Amino acid sequence: MQRKVKRIHFVGIGGIGMSGIAEVLLNLGYGISGSDVQVSDTTKRLQQLGAKVSVGHAAENIGNADVVVTSTAVKTDNPEVVEAHEKNVPVIPRAEMLAELLKMKFSVAVSGSHGKTTTTSMVSTILARGGLDPTMVIGGKLASIGSNARLGDGDIIVAEADESDGSFLKLSPTIAVITNIDREHLDYYPGIDEIKEAFLKFANIVPFYGCVVMCNDNEHIREIAGSIKRRVITYGIEHPSDYTARNIRFLEAKTVYQLFYHEEKLGDVELFVPGLFNVYNSMAAAAVGRELALDMETVKRGLQSFSGVQRRLxxxxxxxxxxxxxxxxxxxxxxxxxxxxxxxxxxxxxxxxxxxxxxxxxxxxxxxxxxxxxxxxxxxxxxxxxxxxxxxxxxxxxxxxxxxxxxxxxxxxxxxxxxxxxxxxxxxxxxxxxxxxxxxxxxxxxxxxxxxxxxxxxxxx
The missing domain is CATH 3.90.190.20 (Mur ligase, C-terminal domain)
Structure with missing residues (x-):
C-alpha cells in the first residue's frame, strides 16, 4: 500500500474506530486528513499529531487524497464521498483499511457482541508487559496510554473487530477472539442465525496456522463450535474449557481467581477492574498471551496492571x-x-x-x-x-x-x-x-x- 498510497482522507475521523486507524497511519508516515461534524478531544489530538481536520463535510475537504475511508455512519450522498467518486478516488469502509494494517504484522483481532474493547485492551496490556511492544487499535481509550491507538515497534498488531455491519469479515487475523455472541445490531442482521453465521465465517477466515480463542460458556458460540475448521482454544467457568477460572472472589477493591489450564493451576490472578464479565475478558486475554509464548507471571502482571478503558465503569x-x-x-x-x-x-x-x-x-x-x-x-x-x-x-x-x-x-x-x-x-x-x-x-x-x-x-x- 505504501508505494501507491501517500495521502488518506477519513470521513468521520473523530469516531473511535476511525481515529485509531488514522493515528497509526499518521505514525507510519502517511499524510492524513479528515472531517467530522464537530471538534472533539480526539480530533484535537489528531491535529496535534499532524492530521489536517476539517469541521463539517464539504467536497473540497478530500483535496488530493489517494483513498477515502468512511465510517458506517457515513451515507453515500455525503459530499466528500460524492466528490471522491467523481474524481475516481477509491472509497473504502473503515474495516478494509484496518485489514491493510493487519496484513503488515502478526495480527490478533478481538470480536464479540460484548467485551471486545476491554479484552482488546487487556491483550494489548499483557503483550506490552511482555516486551512485545504491540501496535494497538482499540474501540475505546486505554487508560494507561490515554489513547485508543498506538504504533508499536514489535511485529504484532492487536485490533478490535467490529461485527456491527458485517465488515469484520474483511479482516484476516492470525488469532481471532470471540468473546460472546448475542442478539445485537439487529438493524443490520435479520436475527441471531445470521449473527452466528457471520461469527462462524470470521472464525474460519483464520489461516491454518492460526487459532480461534472463544468463550465456551456462551450458548451461541457452542452452537457454531462444531463447524469451526481451525484450531480452537476455549475458556469458561460453567462448561468444560481449556482455560477455567476457579475460586473467584470479589473483594472491595479487586477480583481474585485461580486460573487453570485443564487441570494445571497456572496461578492466582488479580484484577483491579470489577465484575464477572472482566474475569471472562481476562481469561481470553491470558489465553492469547500464552499462545504468543508469554509466561504466566508476565500474563499475571499485565492483568494486575490493567487499569481499565474510558467509558467502561x-x-x-x-x-x-x-x-x-x-x-x-x-x-x-x-x-x-x-x-x-x-x-x-x-x-x-x-x-x-x-x-x-x-x-x-x-x-x-x-x-x-x-x-x-x-x-x-x-x-x-x-x-x-x-x-x-x-x-x-x-x-x-x-x-x-x-x-x-x-x-x-x-x-x-x-x-x-x-x-x-x-x-x-x-x-x-x-x-x-x-x-x-x-x-x-x-x-x-x-x-x-x-x-x-x-x-x-x-x-x-
Missing part, C-alpha cells in the same frame, strides 16, 4: 460524598453485567441514568430492556439517542418507562432531557450515592455537568 469524579460513574453499556446484557459489577463495588444507592441508543435497538430488544435494571435503586430514563436514525412510532423512552414500571421496578422516572436530569440529581442525591450514566450516546455529559454543579456548591470531598 469509569469513575468520572467524586463530590460532596457522591460518586459519578460513566459506562458505555447500551445492550440489555451489558447493562445487567455493568450494574451487577457496580453493586459489588459501591454499597450505597445506585442512581442510573439510561439513554437508549437507536430506535431500532430499542424496538428489537424492548422486552429485554424492561428486565435489565433490577440492580438500579433509582432509574432515570432520557430520550432515545437517535444516532442518525429516523424515529419509529410508539418506540420512545416514555413507553419504555411505562413497561419498566409495569414490570415492578420500585423507582423509575421518565425525565427526558439532560438538564431536567441534572436538576433531579441535584435535588435528590445524597452522600453515599453512586450516579451512573449509561449509554452509547451523549449521556456521559450529564454526569460531567452534575459534577461541575456539585463542585460549585462546595469543595470536593
Amino acid at each position: 469509569e469513575i468520572k469524579g467524586r463530590s460532596r460524598g457522591i460518586t459519578v460513574v460513566d459506562d458505555y453499556g447500551h445492550h440489555p446484557t451489558e447493562i445487567m453485567a455493568t450494574l451487577a459489577a457496580a453493586r459489588q463495588m459501591w454499597k450505597g444507592r445506585l442512581i442510573v441514568i439510561f439513554q437508549p441508543h437507536r430506535f431500532t435497538r430499542t424496538q428489537a430488544l424492548f422486552d429485554e430492556f424492561t428486565r435489565s435494571f433490577g440492580d438500579a435503586d433509582v432509574l432515570l430514563l432520557n430520550d432515545i439517542y437517535p444516532a442518525s436514525e429516523t424515529p419509529i412510532p410508539g418506540i420512545n423512552s416514555a413507553a419504555l418507562w411505562a413497561a419498566i414500571k409495569e414490570n415492578g421496578h420500585p423507582h423509575v422516572e421518565y425525565i427526558g432531557q439532560a438538564q431536567n436530569t441534572v436538576d433531579f440529581l441535584l435535588a435528590n442525591t445524597k452522600p453515599g450515592d453512586t450516579v451512573i450514566t449509561l449509554g452509547a450516546g451523549s449521556v456521559y455529559k450529564i454526569g460531567e455537568v452534575f459534577l461541575e454543579q456539585l463542585d460549585s456548591r462546595g469543595e470536593k470531598k
Whole structure:
C-alpha cells in the first residue's frame, strides 16, 4: 500500500474506530486528513499529531487524497464521498483499511457482541508487559496510554473487530477472539442465525496456522463450535474449557481467581477492574498471551496492571460524598453485567441514568430492556439517542418507562432531557450515592455537568 498510497482522507475521523486507524497511519508516515461534524478531544489530538481536520463535510475537504475511508455512519450522498467518486478516488469502509494494517504484522483481532474493547485492551496490556511492544487499535481509550491507538515497534498488531455491519469479515487475523455472541445490531442482521453465521465465517477466515480463542460458556458460540475448521482454544467457568477460572472472589477493591489450564493451576490472578464479565475478558486475554509464548507471571502482571478503558465503569469524579460513574453499556446484557459489577463495588444507592441508543435497538430488544435494571435503586430514563436514525412510532423512552414500571421496578422516572436530569440529581442525591450514566450516546455529559454543579456548591470531598 505504501508505494501507491501517500495521502488518506477519513470521513468521520473523530469516531473511535476511525481515529485509531488514522493515528497509526499518521505514525507510519502517511499524510492524513479528515472531517467530522464537530471538534472533539480526539480530533484535537489528531491535529496535534499532524492530521489536517476539517469541521463539517464539504467536497473540497478530500483535496488530493489517494483513498477515502468512511465510517458506517457515513451515507453515500455525503459530499466528500460524492466528490471522491467523481474524481475516481477509491472509497473504502473503515474495516478494509484496518485489514491493510493487519496484513503488515502478526495480527490478533478481538470480536464479540460484548467485551471486545476491554479484552482488546487487556491483550494489548499483557503483550506490552511482555516486551512485545504491540501496535494497538482499540474501540475505546486505554487508560494507561490515554489513547485508543498506538504504533508499536514489535511485529504484532492487536485490533478490535467490529461485527456491527458485517465488515469484520474483511479482516484476516492470525488469532481471532470471540468473546460472546448475542442478539445485537439487529438493524443490520435479520436475527441471531445470521449473527452466528457471520461469527462462524470470521472464525474460519483464520489461516491454518492460526487459532480461534472463544468463550465456551456462551450458548451461541457452542452452537457454531462444531463447524469451526481451525484450531480452537476455549475458556469458561460453567462448561468444560481449556482455560477455567476457579475460586473467584470479589473483594472491595479487586477480583481474585485461580486460573487453570485443564487441570494445571497456572496461578492466582488479580484484577483491579470489577465484575464477572472482566474475569471472562481476562481469561481470553491470558489465553492469547500464552499462545504468543508469554509466561504466566508476565500474563499475571499485565492483568494486575490493567487499569481499565474510558467509558467502561469509569469513575468520572467524586463530590460532596457522591460518586459519578460513566459506562458505555447500551445492550440489555451489558447493562445487567455493568450494574451487577457496580453493586459489588459501591454499597450505597445506585442512581442510573439510561439513554437508549437507536430506535431500532430499542424496538428489537424492548422486552429485554424492561428486565435489565433490577440492580438500579433509582432509574432515570432520557430520550432515545437517535444516532442518525429516523424515529419509529410508539418506540420512545416514555413507553419504555411505562413497561419498566409495569414490570415492578420500585423507582423509575421518565425525565427526558439532560438538564431536567441534572436538576433531579441535584435535588435528590445524597452522600453515599453512586450516579451512573449509561449509554452509547451523549449521556456521559450529564454526569460531567452534575459534577461541575456539585463542585460549585462546595469543595470536593
